[in-house]
Amino acid sequence: MDSITIDTINPKVLKCEYAVRGEIVTIAQKLQQDLKDNPGSHPFDEILYCNIGNPQSLAQQPITFFREVLALCDHPSILDKSETQGLFSADAIERAFQILDQIPGRATGAYSHSQGIKGLRDTIASGIEARDGFPADPNDLFLTDGASPAVHMMMQLLIRSQNDGILCPIPQYPLYSASIALHGGTLVPYYLDEQTGWGLEISELEHQLNTAKSNGIDVRALVVINPGNPTGQVLGEANQREIVEFCKKEGLVLLADEVYQENVYVPDKKFHSFKKITRSMGYGEKDISLVSFQSVSKGFYGECGKRGGYMEITGFSPEVREQIYKLASVNLCSNISGQILASLVMSPPKVGDESYESFSAEKEAVLSSLARRAQALQDALNSLEGVTCNRAEGAMYLFPRINLPDKAIKAAEVAKTAPDAFYAKLLLNATGIVVVPGSGFRQVPGTWHFRCTILPQEEKIPAIVSRLTEFHKKFMDEFCG
Amino acid sequence: MSKPLDYENLNENVKKCQYAVRGELYLRASELQKEGKKIIFTNVGNPHALGQKPLTFPRQVIALCQAPFLLDDPNVGLIFPADAIARAKQFLAMTSGGLGAYSDSRGIPGVRKEVAEFIERRDGYPSDPELIFLTDGASKGVMQILNSVIRGPSDGILVPVPQYPLYSASIQLLGGSLVPYFLEETANWGLDINDLRQSVAQARFKGITVRAMVIINPGNPTGQCLSVANLKQIIQFCHQENLVLLGDEVYQQNIYQDERPFISARKVLLDMGPPISKELQLVSFHTVSKGYWGECGQRGGYFEMTNIPPKAVEEIYKVASISLSPNVPGQIFMGLMVNPPKPGDISYDQYVRESKGILESLRRRAHMMTDGFNSCRNVVCAMYSFPQIRLPPRAIEAANKLGKAPDVLYCLRLLEATGISTVPGSDIELDYHGDEDATDPGEKIVNPPWYVVGRVFTDKFINPKSLSDAMGKAWRLGEGMAVRELENNVFIF
Numbered sequence: 001m002d003s004i005t006i007d008t009i010n011p012k013v014l015k016c017e018y019a020v021r022g023e024i025v026t027i028a029q030k031l032q033q034d035l036k037d038n039p040g041s042h043p044f045d046e047i048l049y050c051n052i053g054n055p056q057s058l059a060q061q062p063i064t065f066f067r068e069v070l071a072l073c074d075h076p077s078i079l080d081k082s083e084t085q086g087l088f089s090a091d092a093i094e095r096a097f098q099i100l101d102q103i104p105g106r107a108t109g110a111y112s113h114s115q116g117i118k119g120l121r122d123t124i125a126s127g128i129e130a131r132d133g134f135p136a137d138p139n140d141l142f143l144t145d146g147a148s149p150a151v152h153m154m155m156q157l158l159i160r161s162q163n164d165g166i167l168c169p170i171p172q173y174p175l176y177s178a179s180i181a182l183h184g185g186t187l188v189p190y191y192l193d194e195q196t197g198w199g200l201e202i203s204e205l206e207h208q209l210n211t212a213k214s215n216g217i218d219v220r221a222l223v224v225i226n227p228g229n230p231t232g233q234v235l236g237e238a239n240q241r242e243i244v245e246f247c248k249k250e251g252l253v254l255l256a257d258e259v260y261q262e263n264v265y266v267p268d269k270k271f272h273s274f275k276k277i278t279r280s281m282g283y284g285e286k287d288i289s290l291v292s293f294q295s296v297s298k299g300f301y302g303e304c305g306k307r308g309g310y311m312e313i314t315g316f317s318p319e320v321r322e323q324i325y326k327l328a329s330v331n332l333c334s335n336i337s338g339q340i341l342a343s344l345v346m347s348p349p350k351v352g353d354e355s356y357e358s359f360s361a362e363k364e365a366v367l368s369s370l371a372r373r374a375q376a377l378q379d380a381l382n383s384l385e386g387v388t389c390n391r392a393e394g395a396m397y398l399f400p401r402i403n404l405p406d407k408a409i410k411a412a413e414v415a416k417t418a419p420d421a422f423y424a425k426l427l428l429n430a431t432g433i434v435v436v437p438g439s440g441f442r443q444v445p446g447t448w449h450f451r452c453t454i455l456p457q458e459e460k461i462p463a464i465v466s467r468l469t470e471f472h473k474k475f476m477d478e479f480c481g
Numbered sequence: 482m483s484k485p486l487d488y489e490n491l492n493e494n495v496k497k498c499q500y501a502v503r504g505e506l507y508l509r510a511s512e513l514q515k516e517g518k519k520i521i522f523t524n525v526g527n528p529h530a531l532g533q534k535p536l537t538f539p540r541q542v543i544a545l546c547q548a549p550f551l552l553d554d555p556n557v558g559l560i561f562p563a564d565a566i567a568r569a570k571q572f573l574a575m576t577s578g579g580l581g582a583y584s585d586s587r588g589i590p591g592v593r594k595e596v597a598e599f600i601e602r603r604d605g606y607p608s609d610p611e612l613i614f615l616t617d618g619a620s621k622g623v624m625q626i627l628n629s630v631i632r633g634p635s636d637g638i639l640v641p642v643p644q645y646p647l648y649s650a651s652i653q654l655l656g657g658s659l660v661p662y663f664l665e666e667t668a669n670w671g672l673d674i675n676d677l678r679q680s681v682a683q684a685r686f687k688g689i690t691v692r693a694m695v696i697i698n699p700g701n702p703t704g705q706c707l708s709v710a711n712l713k714q715i716i717q718f719c720h721q722e723n724l725v726l727l728g729d730e731v732y733q734q735n736i737y738q739d740e741r742p743f744i745s746a747r748k749v750l751l752d753m754g755p756p757i758s759k760e761l762q763l764v765s766f767h768t769v770s771k772g773y774w775g776e777c778g779q780r781g782g783y784f785e786m787t788n789i790p791p792k793a794v795e796e797i798y799k800v801a802s803i804s805l806s807p808n809v810p811g812q813i814f815m816g817l818m819v820n821p822p823k824p825g826d827i828s829y830d831q832y833v834r835e836s837k838g839i840l841e842s843l844r845r846r847a848h849m850m851t852d853g854f855n856s857c858r859n860v861v862c863a864m865y866s867f868p869q870i871r872l873p874p875r876a877i878e879a880a881n882k883l884g885k886a887p888d889v890l891y892c893l894r895l896l897e898a899t900g901i902s903t904v905p906g907s908d909i910e911l912d913y914h915g916d917e918d919a920t921d922p923g924e925k926i927v928n929p930p931w932y933v934v935g936r937v938f939t940d941k942f943i944n945p946k947s948l949s950d951a952m953g954k955a956w957r958l959g960e961g962m963a964v965r966e967l968e969n970n971v972f973i974f
Contacts, residue, residue: 003630003723004629004630004762004793005790006792006793008632008692009629009630010628010629010630010632011632013796013800016799018803020802021802022802054582056578056579056582057577057582058578059578060578062580062581067547067548067549070547070548071547071548071551074544074547075540078544078560083559087554104530105530107529109535109775109776109779110527110528110529110530110777110778111527111530111777114503145617146804148804148805156492156494157491157495159492160491179803182800221485221486251484251485289484289485302581303580303581304806305578305579305580305582305809305810307807307808315484316486317487317488319487319488323488323491323495323496327495327498327654329500330500330620330647330650330651330654331618331620332502332525332618332620333778335617335778335779335780335810336778337779
């Protein structure tokens with residue numbers, strides 16, 4: 001018997017799941033290959049990936065200024081050439097010089113400090129302060145290969161055994177459930193209220209906390225995703241204050257996933273960081289332990305492939321901070337280019353900078369397009385029979401609820417698949433549209449959803465809408481009779 | 482008020498884990514650096530931080546990939562050669578949206594194909610791109626594989642002593658057990674298969690299921706290459722004992738002698754033919770951080786799986802997908818490393834010149850270090866010297882009083898006196914008095930051999946006598962070490 005087999009592999013690996021790149025995507029890839037080998041073999045010409053928040057894979061353009069600076073930092077020897085000035089904007093060149101001066105020997109190929117290059121952390125801290133109106137300490141920052149590794153680090157620190165629980169929103173982004181499973185902990189669910197636009201009720205938090213405690217679970221932390229994924233809601237300030245009080249009272253670490261902070265589409269909501277909220281309540285280091293996660297993958301920059309991000313940790317003792325540093329050091333450091341990008345995201349061109357106009361125009365174009373697409377898809381989904389869809393206030397997703405007829409649910413049982421996965425697979429096979437079944441995010445039992453991104457190109461939205469509408473009508477006709 | 486996450490209620494595995502490369506010595510060195518003291522960091526394999534220049538061609542290609550709008554500019558040819566432009570276009574075509582899109586969670590298929598072709602050219606056997614996963618540095622790959630293997634504290638992983646502390650740190654974090662096997666310093670850090678058997682027997686006696694064996698070839702910190710005979714023995718041993726062989730081969734480009742070239746574990750395995758070539762489970766690791774590329778900051782790496790069953794591969798893929806994808810620029814660096822400019826390409830001559838320059842310089846420095854150390858025979862590969870220094874009894878006493886291992890104290894004093902930052906051997910080698918029963922518990926070891934890892938570079942003038950005096954003052958040496966200036970401020974201890 002071999003040493004690594006399905007029978008001898010770490011059971012935590014077997015237990016964890018990540019639907020965003022799960023079964024439905026594998027099927028989609030097979031279909032895509034079919035289309036390549038055998039055009040016309042399916043009732044659609046292309047696969048439309050609406051499963052993953054990966055904007056640049058769907059033709060979203062990167063922010064020019066950011067890429068200029070990154071290119072110069074990757075190849076600094078061209079900075080001294082006169083021809084470079086003809087190819088790059090002056091402020092990008094200036095910014096590259098500034099960044100390179102913060103890197104010893106301008107060596108972007110060297111491992112940096114394990115928390116990230118100090119000068120870049122200074123820049124990010126200033127950016128956080130400009131955003132919130134409260135100071136940030138560069139020593140509180142850990143630059144990571146995307147936000148995900150930072151989440152894993154916190155789970156590793158917090159989870160000692162199965163008896164340690166982490167409160168997570170349901171529906172949730174499955175990084176959390178997967179990470180908790182990998183680290184051997186227990187996910188303690190708290191349900192967001194679909195009827196009230198995915199509202200987060202403190203009474204629900206209290207109820208779930210107490211239930212967990214009575215089951216012998218030591219609840220260590222509360223995960224809040226704001227703006228929400230997959231649900232897209234943006235928390236109101238009052239709600240945020242309640243959450244802070246709750247964590248303080250119950251002695252929970254607040255894990256604030258804020259990667260969609262630049263994705264807010266509705267005029268009646270605004271993003272406020274939890275750091276800002278806690279400080280504005282007069283709470284400091286002694287009052288609450290808070291970890292805030294940010295990424296370069298979302299917003300209007302959508303630089304997923306770069307793997308850039310950070311966590312800002314406040315309210316932890318020096319001994320714990322030492323341990324966090326130690327964990328970070330085992331991997332030496334995050335990729336330098338991603339670190340540079342994180343500093344650019346948190347400190348973009350300002351009014352008066354040469355690139356400011358074009359930067360603003362690019363930013364506005366992306367954000368307004370996202371808002372339009374969100375609206376178009378939302379309207380389309382709400383027009384379908386038996387489907388209700390809360391508005392996407394932020395993030396990049398719609399999470400419609402489908403009222404599946406009994407006949408469909410029975411057919412799903414026979415096919416040994418969850419009803420929403422059953423629907424999603426049929427949708428894929430009929431239209432080439434890839435969505436992620438709601439069961440991948442968890443949901444109130446007995447309800448069915450799917451997550452669809454708002455990212456396909458604007459020109460493709462009408463086709464998506466019509467194909468989806470057509471499919472849904474046929475599906476309901478078939479399974480309602 | 483007690484905090485929700487306090488030292489007391491933190492995951493025990495995190496507390497126990499240690500990573501010396503950036504441990505106490507490094508922190509003290511960083512403190513001194515902040516105070517304005519000039520520090521020479523020889524603690525970590527980080528070539529660009531010590532003045533090694535990046536190769537030009539990959540930086541040109543990646544810059545073009547970062548800023549694809551350059552490709553449309555008529556003047557791009559003024560500062561980028563045509564083959565870099567062509568290569569950038571090729572890579573961009575392989576991606577699904579340029580550098581800014583998550584790739585396949587295993588890495589860009591086109592790059593994995595380049596890696597497979599490299600492996601085939603190197604070893605003479607075909608390699609399957611589907612079994613090659615790109616990772617954010619080799620370290621992440623090591624963690625992923627160990628995470629698949631380790632189920633709990635009774636799962637043991639054989640790790641060489643001395644070792645690169647990523648292994649001890651990862652095993653601790655994952656809640657497994659480290660089973661040491663000792664390399665023979667007097668036999669060129671080679672491996673005696675009987676020692677290996679003994680290590681496994683001892684572990685099993687303690688109720689540990691030994692699951693895997695790590696070999697670091699070329700070695701870190703020891704610098705040796707394993708002989709083919711040794712590799713064969715190891716492979717047979719793993720096969721007999723039902724272990725997965727984990728081959729850390731990140732230094733395969735750092736060979737400084739001609740007598741013993743690098744031969745991959747996979748080649749040796751496949752040369753041995755069936756049944757063993759079809760049964761022995763092997764995972765091989767490589768990186769862009771070492772060799773003559775030294776692109777540590779890019780975090781580019783891969784692992785290649787041999788004889789791992791499809792369902793297990795699927796699970797490993799699933800875990801990779803949770804992190805979405807490795808960073809795309811790092812993947813492109815890997816593609817460039819395994820598939821560099823060829824004869825006839827515009828950039829070929831420059832590429833060869835730059836690469837040779839770096840390798841020859843590393844070779845010179847390796848030999849300088851070797852010739853100078855008294856108790857080392859040959860330092861043949863990798864980037865490290867692992868000299869043994871005999872410390873006088875009073876030094877050991879002083880260390881004990883401070884609660885520090887003697888070589889840690891030595892390294893700290895060396896740092897304060899000279900600004901040279903190193904890694905003490907006891908952080909790389911297991912503590913004789915620690916958890917492992919390497920010796921009788923009651924035995925007191927007097928005058929043990931202690932080790933210091935170091936490589937000395939400076940571009941400032943140093944007065945050899947002053948340096949010698951400074952160290953002499955620090956230690957009041959009765960016997961100990963020789964200090965020699967070889968040339969131009971390069972010293973050997």
